Amino acid sequence: MKEKLCSLQEAVATYVHDGDVVAIGGVGRNRAPMALVREVIRQGKKNLHIVGREKGMEFDMLIGAGCVKKVSFALVSLEEFGLAMNFRRKAQAGEIELDEHACNSVITSLRAASMGLPFLPLRGMFGSGVFEVSKNLKEIECPFTGERLAAVRAIKPNVTLIHAHQADKYGNVRIMGSPFEDILKAWAAEKTIVTVEEIIDNDEIRNNPQLTSIPYIYIDAVVHQPKGAWPASCDSYYDSDIEEIKAYAQAIKSPEGFQEYLEQRVLSRRD
Numbered sequence: 605m606k607e608k609l610c611s612l613q614e615a616v617a618t619y620v621h622d623g624d625v626v627a628i629g630g631v632g633r634n635r636a637p638m639a640l641v642r643e644v645i646r647q648g649k650k651n652l653h654i655v656g657r658e659k660g661m662e663f664d665m666l667i668g669a670g671c672v673k674k675v676s677f678a679l680v681s682l683e684e685f686g687l688a689m690n691f692r693r694k695a696q697a698g699e700i701e702l703d704e705h706a707c708n709s710v711i712t713s714l715r716a717a718s719m720g721l722p723f724l725p726l727r728g729m730f731g732s733g734v735f736e737v738s739k740n741l742k743e744i745e746c747p748f749t750g751e752r753l754a755a756v757r758a759i760k761p762n763v764t765l766i767h768a769h770q771a772d773k774y775g776n777v778r779i780m781g782s783p784f785e786d787i788l789k790a791w792a793a794e795k796t797i798v799t800v801e802e803i804i805d806n807d808e809i810r811n812n813p814q815l816t817s818i819p820y821i822y823i824d825a826v827v828h829q830p831k832g833a834w835p836a837s838c839d840s841y842y843d844s845d846i847e848e849i850k851a852y853a854q855a856i857k858s859p860e861g862f863q864e865y866l867e868q869r870v871l872s873r874r875d
Contacts (some may be wrong), residue, residue, distance in 0.1 A: 615825040629766035636836035637767040639875040664688035674701040685853040716758035718791035721747040731755035764793035777822030799829035
């Protein structure tokens with residue numbers, strides 16, 4: 605097996621390119637790959653199509669920094685801290701393309717890509733307005749039963765960014781608790797970068813193979829990055845930094861405030 609350990613800077617420079625479709629791991633504030641997001645911003649990546657289900661600060665920061673052309677999402681919000689104002693401003697101004705979904709359709713679009721299919725059917729989409737705003741959802745009829753179903757187009761990422769709890773140097777990844785749809789994101793993507801709280805020995809992986817969430821064949825780069833989700837949380841390791849998220853929520857009330865935050869907290873620092 606090939607060793608895949610590298611630096612944050614090397615991983616982003618090698619595997620994230622302008623114009624890429626980028627799936628971003630975690631849900632809400634849990635295991636958001638914030639260190640990777642900040643490095644993408646520092647390296648000035650442009651015209652990205654970012655993909656996620658319930659996303660927050662990581663999406664908003666990328667959008668505000670001018671890295672994003674298109675967003676596939678079910679929700680972008682800072683939750684109890686208010687609206688994701690960079691997302692809102694650019695969406696209202698027509699400066700980013702919106703591919704709006706429900707949670708189920710985002711997950712199903714990634715599942716379709718992981719299976720090498722152009723689309724998959726799903727239930728539970730009717731009775732909402734999502735068909736009116738999405739070009740990637742169609743009503744279809746089951747050829748076997750005649751049942752009315754929704755079909756969602758596959759989204760195949762060029763690269764997936766994940767923060768996890770542990771991995772060995774070969775890229776065998778452990779996610780404690782719920783992996784959400786991060787496994788699908790790794791399966792679906794051409795390349796996957798993972799930052800981890802701990803690097804563990806391969807013997808530990810071999811002795812407890814049932815704990816491996818994503819095997820090495822789906823991982824291209826492993827970055828040892830303790831607190832790699834900060835200021836978001838990493839369950840079993842640390843909670844969200846509430847004061848930092850409050851500071852971000854205050855800063856993004858204006859473009860000038862966000863730019864000052866970006867200069868002080870992202871561009872002038874290395875994670």
